[in-house]
Amino acid sequence: xxxxxxxxxxxxxxxxxxxxxxxxxxxxxxxxxxxxxxxxxxxxxxxxxxxxxxxxxxxxxxxxxxxxxxxxxxxxxxxxxxxxxxxxxxxxxxxxxxxxxxxxxxxxxxxxxxxxxxxxxxxxxxxxxxxxxxxxxxxxxxxxxxxxxxxxxxxxxxxxxxxxxxxxxxxxxxxxxxxxxxxxxxxxxxxxxxxxxxxxxxxxxxxxxxxxxxxxxxxxxxxxxxxxxxxxxxxxxxxxxxxxxxxxxxxxxxxxxxxxxxxxxxxxxxxxxxxxxxxxxxxxxxxxxxxxxxxxxxxxxxxxxxxxxxxxx
Amino acid sequence: xxxxxxxxxxxxxxxxxxxxxxxxxxxxxxxxxxxxxxxxxxxxxxxxxxxxxxxxxxxxxxxxxxxxxxxxxxxxxxxxxxxxxxxxxxxxxxxxxxxxxxxxxxxxxxxxxxxxxxxxxxxxxxxxxxxxxxxxxxxxxxxxxxxxxxxxxxxxxxxxxxxxxxxxxxxxxxxxxxxxxxxxxxxxxxxxxxxxxxxxxxxxxxxxxxxxxxxxxxxxxxxxxxxxxxxxxxxxxxxxxxxxxxxxxxxxxxxxxxxxxxxxxxxx
Amino acid sequence: xxxxxxxxxxxxxxxxxxxxxxxxxxxxxxxxxxxxxxxxxxxxxxxxxxxxxxxxxxxxxxxxxxxxxxxxxxxxxxxxxxxxxxxxxxxxxxxxxxxxxxxxxxxxxxxxxxxxxxxxxxxxxxxxxxxxxxxxxxxxxxxxxxxxxxxxxxxxxxxxxxxxxxxxxxxxxxxxxxxxxxxxxxxxxxxxxxxxxxxxxxxxxxxxxxxxxxxxxxxxxxxxxxxxxxxxxxxxxxxxxxxxxxxxxxxxxxxxxxxxxxxxxxxxxxxxxxxxxxxxxxxxxxxxxxxxxxxxxxxxxxxxxxxxxxxxxxxxxxxxxxxxxxxxxxxxxxxxxxxxxxxxxxxxxxxxxxxxxxxxxxxxxxxxxxxxxxxxxxxxxxxxxx
Numbered sequence: 001x002x003x004x005x006x007x008x009x010x011x012x013x014x015x016x017x018x019x020x021x022x023x024x025x026x027x028x029x030x031x032x033x034x035x036x037x038x039x040x041x042x043x044x045x046x047x048x049x050x051x052x053x054x055x056x057x058x059x060x061x062x063x064x065x066x067x068x069x070x071x072x073x074x075x076x077x078x079x080x081x082x083x084x085x086x087x088x089x090x091x092x093x094x095x096x097x098x099x100x101x102x103x104x105x106x107x108x109x110x111x112x113x114x115x116x117x118x119x120x121x122x123x124x125x126x127x128x129x130x131x132x133x134x135x136x137x138x139x140x141x142x143x144x145x146x147x148x149x150x151x152x153x154x155x156x157x158x159x160x161x162x163x164x165x166x167x168x169x170x171x172x173x174x175x176x177x178x179x180x181x182x183x184x185x186x187x188x189x190x191x192x193x194x195x196x197x198x199x200x201x202x203x204x205x206x207x208x209x210x211x212x213x214x215x216x217x218x219x220x221x222x223x224x225x226x227x228x229x230x231x232x233x234x235x236x237x238x239x240x241x242x243x244x245x246x247x248x249x250x251x252x253x254x255x256x257x258x259x260x261x262x263x264x265x266x267x268x269x270x271x272x273x274x275x276x277x278x279x280x281x282x283x284x285x286x287x288x289x290x291x292x293x294x295x296x297x298x299x300x301x302x303x304x305x306x307x308x309x310x311x312x313x
Numbered sequence: 314x315x316x317x318x319x320x321x322x323x324x325x326x327x328x329x330x331x332x333x334x335x336x337x338x339x340x341x342x343x344x345x346x347x348x349x350x351x352x353x354x355x356x357x358x359x360x361x362x363x364x365x366x367x368x369x370x371x372x373x374x375x376x377x378x379x380x381x382x383x384x385x386x387x388x389x390x391x392x393x394x395x396x397x398x399x400x401x402x403x404x405x406x407x408x409x410x411x412x413x414x415x416x417x418x419x420x421x422x423x424x425x426x427x428x429x430x431x432x433x434x435x436x437x438x439x440x441x442x443x444x445x446x447x448x449x450x451x452x453x454x455x456x457x458x459x460x461x462x463x464x465x466x467x468x469x470x471x472x473x474x475x476x477x478x479x480x481x482x483x484x485x486x487x488x489x490x491x492x493x494x495x496x497x498x499x500x501x502x503x504x505x506x507x508x509x510x511x512x513x514x515x516x517x518x519x520x521x522x523x524x525x526x527x528x529x530x531x532x533x534x535x536x537x538x539x540x541x542x543x544x545x546x547x548x549x550x551x552x553x554x555x556x557x558x559x560x561x562x563x564x565x566x567x568x569x570x571x572x573x574x575x576x577x578x579x580x581x
Numbered sequence: 582x583x584x585x586x587x588x589x590x591x592x593x594x595x596x597x598x599x600x601x602x603x604x605x606x607x608x609x610x611x612x613x614x615x616x617x618x619x620x621x622x623x624x625x626x627x628x629x630x631x632x633x634x635x636x637x638x639x640x641x642x643x644x645x646x647x648x649x650x651x652x653x654x655x656x657x658x659x660x661x662x663x664x665x666x667x668x669x670x671x672x673x674x675x676x677x678x679x680x681x682x683x684x685x686x687x688x689x690x691x692x693x694x695x696x697x698x699x700x701x702x703x704x705x706x707x708x709x710x711x712x713x714x715x716x717x718x719x720x721x722x723x724x725x726x727x728x729x730x731x732x733x734x735x736x737x738x739x740x741x742x743x744x745x746x747x748x749x750x751x752x753x754x755x756x757x758x759x760x761x762x763x764x765x766x767x768x769x770x771x772x773x774x775x776x777x778x779x780x781x782x783x784x785x786x787x788x789x790x791x792x793x794x795x796x797x798x799x800x801x802x803x804x805x806x807x808x809x810x811x812x813x814x815x816x817x818x819x820x821x822x823x824x825x826x827x828x829x830x831x832x833x834x835x836x837x838x839x840x841x842x843x844x845x846x847x848x849x850x851x852x853x854x855x856x857x858x859x860x861x862x863x864x865x866x867x868x869x870x871x872x873x874x875x876x877x878x879x880x881x882x883x884x885x886x887x888x889x890x891x892x893x894x895x896x897x898x899x900x901x902x903x904x905x906x907x908x909x910x911x912x913x914x915x916x917x918x919x920x921x922x923x924x925x926x927x928x929x930x931x932x933x934x935x936x937x938x939x940x941x942x943x944x945x946x947x948x949x950x951x952x953x954x955x956x957x958x959x960x961x962x963x964x965x966x967x
Binding site: 154191 | 325330335396400408409412415418426427429430434440454458461465
């Protein structure tokens with residue numbers, strides 16, 4: 001038993017650091033990430049791709065939003081730091097903008113209600129059929145997004161059975177319609193983005209220890225109270241990521257608004273697309289895109305703070 | 314009544330599930346429709362014609378667009394899966410300055426609306442002078458970009474759930490680092506990589522908003538459907554929708570059957 | 582990746598040692614030192630246990646022998662060859678991991694064959710079949726690890742390491758995940774296998790009973806150092822430190838002052854009572870010390886009675902607690918100086934069972950007592966309650 005006192009202190013650069021429990025073989029290994037340049041080699045292609053085609057385009061978009069509006073594709077565009085573009089774009093297109101956010105928000109709430117019921121049923125009620133049902137949830141969404149949306153056109157059509165039933169029940173006027181209305185747009189959105197809600201909800205519900213729920217039904221005789229005291233708080237991470245994953249694409253989508261709506265349901269996505277391509281006003285498209293991004297990021301941040309979780313995915 | 318109360322959640326859940334299949338049922342049904350006119354959305358009569366003459370004259374351009382989507386989907390999947398898997402390894406297995414910023418960079422594209430991704434990419438291509446060259450390669454670039462994050466997240470989850478004691482055990486049993494990787498690490502991560510590739514292909518194949526802005530004169534399948542939607546899509550579009558569903562289900566069922574068969578063989 | 586300082590330690594007698602030899606082995610992590618320059622000789626073919634509480638450095642030592650951690654300094658020699666810097670896959674050492682680390686994607690047969698295949702050994706099928714027969718898993722060869730019970734997985738892990746006939750087999754808490762009953766039967770099983778195959782086993786554990794049951798030699802580690810090494814009986818009967826006295830079984834440690842040293846015994850004044858300890862069991866040169874005696878070596882009798890133990894007798898005790906545990910009765914006896922001593926009396930049926938409050942006197946034969954250094958913490962190594 002010699003002491004270490006005479007030896008040269010050498011620190012191993014590849015040392016995994018000091019784990020809390022030095023004697024647990026697994027702990028040392030799990031906390032010990034390797035160091036070295038290899039990591040940069042592995043990261044390089046992905047980072048480069050995203051830098052070139054995600055980060056830099058962002059600057060291009062900001063640049064485009066500040067072009068001198070008097071330019072054109074033929075004469076070229078001049079950078080003029082024209083912040084007025086943002087004001088003009090907002091004044092002209094605030095309605096589609098607000099509509100996008102509203103459609104996205106309503107669709108997200110509907111998705112949350114439907115998705116929660118479905119995810120809860122799968123997590124706790126399907127037993128050994130869990131995997132199968134989960135596959136069934138995803139399966140419909142393997143058909144093309146556009147084909148699915150067109151299918152709603154048919155379902156909600158003026159001479160379709162849904163309209164017939166609603167008219168019969170007097171829930172709809174005799175000449176009332178569903179297609180080409182706000183209702184159709186929201187229905188389409190809520191349908192198309194449902195899996196984005198169900199999957200994260202299922203993931204967090206499935207993690208809940210079933211005994212907790214049993215214990216809660218023991219402590220709170222009312223199952224509804226038990227649900228709001230135990231299950232709901234524990235599923236909150238899933239609720240947060242589910243609502244974000246639904247809201248963000250739903251607010252940016254214009255396929256549903258265009259295929260299921262009418263000229264009065266125009267959303268900001270359509271405007272951006274049209275301004276970029278047909279109208280040749282990249283500064284309007286740029287300004288609207290940037291505004292949309294900033295509004296969504298802002299809403300997400302506030303929301304995540306409120307929900308009290310930083311866990312996004 | 315008691316039965317109903319006990320199974321209420323399950324019943325409601327299954328109703329939601331049923332609801333998700335309503336439009337799919339319509340798609341499958343319409344693939345057998347024999348329409349009287351092109352614009353009317355009604356089941357007029359049963360026919361197999363749409364299936365037999367999928368690429369017939371009335372669907373001009375559809376099969377070409379389908380083929381383009383498949384090619385781009387495969388290519389983008391291969392590239393995104395490859396470079397995304399490398400990044401996932403670096404993020405889980407290495408500690409390096411810039412690791413958390415890299416994680417953020419990977420996450421951001423998933424948090425941005427497609428219209429923003431698409432329009433910013435178009436702004437770049439135009440400013441860089443590629444406005445005239447929009448087409449196959451610009452679509453490919455865009456698809457790899459938005460598939461990448463999903464690949465990294467999927468593979469990263471698989472890797473993070475993997476215990477690296479297994480790799481130490483392999484080394485202890487005379488496996489060199491290369492053998493350890495190919496015999497232990499890679500087979501264990503493979504299901505994650507496979508899942509990431511499937512997801513990638515599905516995302517690429519189905520994308521419209523980003524593609525539409527960056528495609529130039531090329532037409533992918535979703536763009537074809539979009540273009541036809543104004544004049545009434547041919548019924549063959551529903552055949553494609555049904556086929557996609559069938560292919561997806563076959564992939565899943567074969568995978569599941571494979572698992573079951575293996576499990577059954579093992580318990581003998 | 583690591584910088585190694587040559588400790589410059591030669592084999593002491595000049596000839597190559599055929600076992601495992603550690604010299605001045607040290608492992609320093611960023612903020613603490615896990616292993617503090619230990620020297621250790623593990624004879625070839627022995628069953629050697631590294632015993633200590635969690636955090637004592639035993640697993641780090643094992644990992645350095647396996648090559649999974651690089652030593653900060655010191656050397657590791659195996660059968661005369663320096664393997665200090667050798668990669669894990671280049672040293673004839675195999676490990677049974679704590680949670681087995683079986684490859685989940687390979688079946689039992691392929692798990693066991695893994696090492697042979699990597700070394701391109703001939704006759705894999707036959708060897709694996711033999712090995713599976715040895716651990717009684719022939720019927721499970723084509724199952725996946727997840728389909729086996731904990732005890733079966735443990736045997737696969739053992740078979741997977743053993744089949745390579747390593748110079749040294751390392752076992753890292755191999756029985757830790759098993760329930761008590763299975764653990765006891767596996768202890769016997771492991772010992773049998775070790776004797777059958779005749780390989781060197783180095784077994785890391787925090788369970789003193791496990792170490793004592795199985796090992797020929799036990800090294801007790803504490804705080805990165807080896808406290809004491811020897812046969813289980815030697816360690817138990819003649820501990821050299823309070824840590825060993827408390828960690829292996831239980832001990833009564835009573836403060837005392839050395840009053841005399843002769844050629845064969847040391848006399849100690851223990852709160853006014855004179856006792857003696859043989860020289861070979863006195864492990865301090867100081868004036869003060871801890872007199873140690875194992876509870877089952879203490880005899881208990883009515884106050885004033887003559888006890889069948891010619892030696893150290895201590896009067897004036899009062900029984901403060903009685904627990905009947907079947908094979909024995911365990912007493913706590915409060916001594917005049919306030920300390921409570923443990924006494925385990927065999928239930929032979931000959932002795933009376935005392936009750937709470939009975940006045941008693943205690944006695945033990947001097948040859949069972951030991952004397953420890955006063956500077957050591959009297960509670961070191963004591964098991965936590967519960």
